[in-house]
Amino acid sequence: MERMKEDQDQIYYHSGADLESVKDSPFLEKLIKKGYEVLYLTQAIDENMITQLLDYEGTKFMSISKDNFKFGEKDQKEEKEKNKALKKMYKPLTKFLKKKLGDKVSKVRLSNRLSDTVCVLASDQYGYSARMEIIMRAQAFADPDSFGYMTPKSKIMELNAHHPITKEMLRLVESGEDDERAAELGHLVYDTALVASGYVMRDSDYKSYADRMYKWIGESVGVDPSAPIVEEYPEEEKADSEEEKSDGDANLKEASSSSADPASEDHSEDSSEDHDELLYRSRTRVEDEVFMATVSVF
Structure with a gap:
């Protein structure tokens, strides 16, 4: 109140979430230029208190x-x-x-x-x-x-x-x-x-605001925002995609041919069984020779 202009007969105030948001408010522009005093309210309880207080020493409060x-x-x-x-x-x-x-x-x-x-x-x-x-x-x-x-x-x-x-x-x-x-x-x-x-914008207004803003952005850069969306890919990416697809098809074909040939699976199983039998007979023969040699010594 000591710094108020001579003809300022109200205590101006403005509220915000913090000091910076209050200082940046467009409502302050001309007041500051004209040299008026403004009370900054930055706490949630402040404005509620001001509306109940009404005046200070006879000087009323006024929201800017x-x-x-x-x-x-x-x-x-x-x-x-x-x-x-x-x-x-x-x-x-x-x-x-x-x-x-x-x-x-x-x-x-x-x-x-x-x-x-x-x-x-x-x-x-x-x-x-x-x-x-x-x-x-x-x-x-x-x-x-x-x-x-x-x-x-x-x-x-x-x-x-x-x-x-x-x-x-x-x-x-x-x-x-x-x-x-x-x-x-x-x-x-x-x-x-x-x-x-x-x-705070009404929920129903966000979509129209975004559409309107995208339209003006598009016009400012020379783009028609209503033009149909066309999916385009670089040529290199296409080639890589085709190569991966080709490799995948080859692997799938090989796996299919292997599973489609039961004879190959049976042959593989037979070979495994023959190998086990030969190993068993060889081991048995060696054990017999060692046994006979031991008997002869005794």
Whole structure:
């Protein structure tokens, strides 16, 4: 509070899993540039405590990721004046995105808290922040129905009017040359902002997000992502495969011919029996000679 700006009449705060994730949050961009003080909350209990505390020595707390965020009086008035013309200029885009994104968003508007990032998603004033949503979902035996009203699926989409991507989306919408591409870009911006703002994507949205992202990656490197998959192998690998197959067939053939010739097995067994008999007779003859020699000595 000792370092707060002269017209800062709220204690701004932001929560995250650790110090680095809080510092890197896009919600902080313009606040830091304007020299505002922000309280960093990094422990799971912090934000829950702040929502119960309400104020400190008469100064209220304000989350910088909520819908009701505003700067100090002087900066707020300045931002409002600057965005007046921009709001009218970007109305075709905000209206277009609200229609295309459907129930994903409750509002689409220009942001007064961004300087470098294209988009952020804010939560309702009385709803959970992104961090609190994660904490509540992680609770043992958590029942989604018990806190569902505090975690609405519709978010407030805020766009940076000065970002090149936002300008390109506006151009596409105004030109009407490719509504599908403008809509795809809008969905990608929304999904990326969802993750960057700290929210967890709905399970039903992961597949469409991945498909959309692969499509844009393919186009960026000149590949048609919808092209049929053709299995191709290098020629050397084919040759090795054919040689292994040939050796395998030869071994199988040899084994089959051996097992198919019972005479060879019988002949082998007969030879073994003859050898054993000759060995027995030779041993018996030697024993007899030794016996007779011993008798003659006695």
